[in-house]
Amino acid sequence: MKTEHQPILDEQTRRVNLQQVINLLGPFLILAFVVMFFAIIMPGEVADTFFSAYNFKLILTQTVVVAIGSIGMTMIIVSGGIDLSVGSVVALTSVLGAVLIKSGSSMGMMILAVLATGGLIGLLNGVIISVFRMTPFIVTLGMLGIARGLTKRLADNQTVNLPDIALPSVGLLMADPDPNGYFVAPGIAVVIDLAIIMALVLNHSVFGRYIFAIGSNEATARLCGVRTRLVKLSVYTLSGVFFGLAGLMQFSRLRQGDPSTALGIELDIIAAVVIGGASLNGGTGSILGSMIGALTMAVLRSGSTQIDWPNYVQEIIIGTVIILAVGLDKWRQSRGRQ
Amino acid sequence: MSVPRLRITKVKKCFGATQALRDVSLVVGSGEVHALIGENGAGKSTLMKILSAAHSADGGEIQLDGQVFAPATPLEARSAGVAMIYQELSLVPHLSVEENILLGREPQRLGWIDRSERRRLALAALAKLNQQHLPLKVPVNQLSLAQQQMVEIARALVGSPRVLIMDEPTSSLTQVDTKNLFEVILRLRDSGVSIIYISHFLEECLELASHYTVLRDGESVGMGRMTREALPGIMRLLVGRELSEVYPRVPHSVGATLLEVTQLRGVLKPRNVSFQLRAGEILGIAGIIGAGRTETLRALFGLDPQIGGEVKLRGSSCNRATPRAWLQKRVGYLSENRKEEGLMLGRSISDNLLLSNLHPCATGGFINRRRQDRLASSWMSTLGVKARNSAQNISDLSGGNQQKVALGRLLHHDAEILLLDEPTRGIDVGSKAQIYQIIGQLAAAGKSVIFISSYLPELLGVCDTIGVMCRGTIRTIRPAPEWTEHSIIATAIGQDEN
Incomplete structure (x- = not known):
């Protein structure tokens, strides 16, 4: 039905659409900026290796763990929460995988156990946060310590080595890409599939709508009959399963159980989600953005390593990029409001 | 005699030692705009929160179309046909217009949102307000206050409520927007919705309402037909208390x-x-x-x-x-x-x-x-x-x-x-x-x-x-x-x- 207001409101819709495109473009811009930065700064022969197709496939493989983690983290952050226990959960589940394989369990059983453990820890986080109404930051900070401690106990505080015969099947998910052919690690396909499914869930399912509603205004969501506690609990549990999956990938990549692995990886994951356009206040964020964010983090790490910068330079540069990304987001939002 | 749409009888509510509602009775017929008038703190908000199940009453009875109405959750109150529009807008800022309108009652198939159905329902709700030109996909934090208010009303209209409660809906609107809102209210009334209209502005009540109830200190102290002749009486009821406290005056003089x-x-x-x-x-x-x-x-x-x-x-x-x-x-x-x-x-x-x-x-x-x-x-x-x-x-x-x-x-x-x-x-x-x-x-x-x-x-x-x-x-x-x-x-x- 046409009314005389139509042109103005079409304008409003168009402006918002444009803004959404810009928001989506933001993470890509940051990635492009990082790539260009390396292109300019790298000496010729290093650049040739860095910008090869093989290295790109390698970077993709290195992205897998952080990318899966940031799919779960995106859900949590959109709902207005945070999870600091990811690194410990990744370590716990990867060591659990190693212990199980070493004791002769089948691949299928091992995968099931790893995912269930991740989900269980997420469920525990979710129950404490939503039923006992404690702050996610504190609850998951506590869980960070608990899970890391359990990991060390499980591994007897040393690396869990596998029999040689088990190595190829364990390592398959995160196998090195074929330098000349088309083969990439199956883990990459898992990430892409999971990202597509979760993007659909966040944008097209009732569950997804409720996650956004709770992060944006929890009081209103409850007033509209949304079961906010159940939704939050489900978010943490489902994310826990994803963190278990990330642990599986880490195990596959290391082909051993290392109780000190993935230390501080939660910060990379949170950075990826924030670079991807999510706000730590909740209510905004996207899976696609977080995936680009995860890729950006991997490119930064890989590039810094190949230039042969010492570790401390890496840390400083990554820290700077995170602050720049959030600054860009703030600026974008204040522009959008005018 | 026909059964009124909403009958509130001797409702009471305490918060600790404070008696927020002592004795409130209120009768609203179908297709009637009923003005609820009272000073700040007279108990209007508490009464409305009981109707929308944010609080539960300590005593008294509420009947909706002759049936006892005692909802346990806001969702139950809404499903029973009582919808509330709050004074402070309660929209979810990051969600779009259509998402806000259907929040909590999304049309779904196995957990997936039926987008075209949602669009149809949102449009139908907006059409009742003659607001179908609102941009459905725009996040509500991009809309003007008046537009947001229309979204809020549209959300209340999903599921065809029998009673609509509006708490000071004009307090943040300009005059033009207020005029539009009044047209909407009268249109809803003519379609048979009963409206409880809470306002400090007697002129507004006079324009919209056919009946009024005055609340003071948690009691309903007066009710009747809303006419210009009733205004002086309402004013007396609103003030109606004695200067019981003594104000110690310290002598002082005023300078530059x-x-x-x-x-x-x-x-x-x-x-x-x-x-x-x-x-x-x-x-x-x-x-x-x-x-x-x-x-x-x-x-x-x-x-x-x-x-x-x-x-x-x-x-x-x-x-x-x-x-x-x-x-x-x-x-x-x-x-x-x-x-x-x-x-x-x-x-x-x-x-x-x-x-x-x-x-x-x-x-x-x-x-x-x-x-x-x-x-x-x-x-x-x-x-x-x-x-x-x-x-x-x-x-x-x-x-x-x-x-x-x-x-x-x-x-x-x-x-x-x-x-x-x-x-x-x-x-x-x-x-x-x-x-x-x-x-x-x-x-x-x-x-x-x-x-x-x-x-x-x-x-x-x-x-x-x-x-x-x-x-x-x-x-x-x-x-x-x-x-x-x-x-x-x-x-x-x-x-x-x-």
């Missing part, structure tokens, strides 16, 4: 102008506020909630942006001064929000008393504990604060004693001008009398006070001058003896003959 505010404008409110404050003057500001009284002080004190206008202190311009700058000029502000803004709950009495001026008890940047305690203790005895000692946690104290500490901070700061926002809200009668006494003594010492209050007898009893605000502007300023409760209320709700 200190603070001059001209056409002050904030982001939304105030719209246009001008006044002068003289030395030794107590200036009261009256008005209903939402008139912009607090916003005026906040914009003046630099807590909210000052968009326009001129502020002068002793003849020199002080536009957009920060709170810190005002404090340095010895102008202090007491927040109406004691718990969240006025005090640091969890810290000691002395921390709260001395925060804005720590110099007297510090040497070289380090605080001397003993001097701090001595200073705080002397203020506590001056103010009559009842507590174990100055190290006691402020949250252990009663509201009255907390407020005396908050006010004491301004005294310790030796403020010359005190901006007091609802200084007596929620405290006992004895503490109130002490605070009136302190205000009077300040004026006698040549200091100036701006005193915001929703309680008219205290304004009339304490102030030298009273300005009445309505919709973001000070409508009239007059010496206090020239005001009556009746004339203040009439001005505050836009019923004066200006």
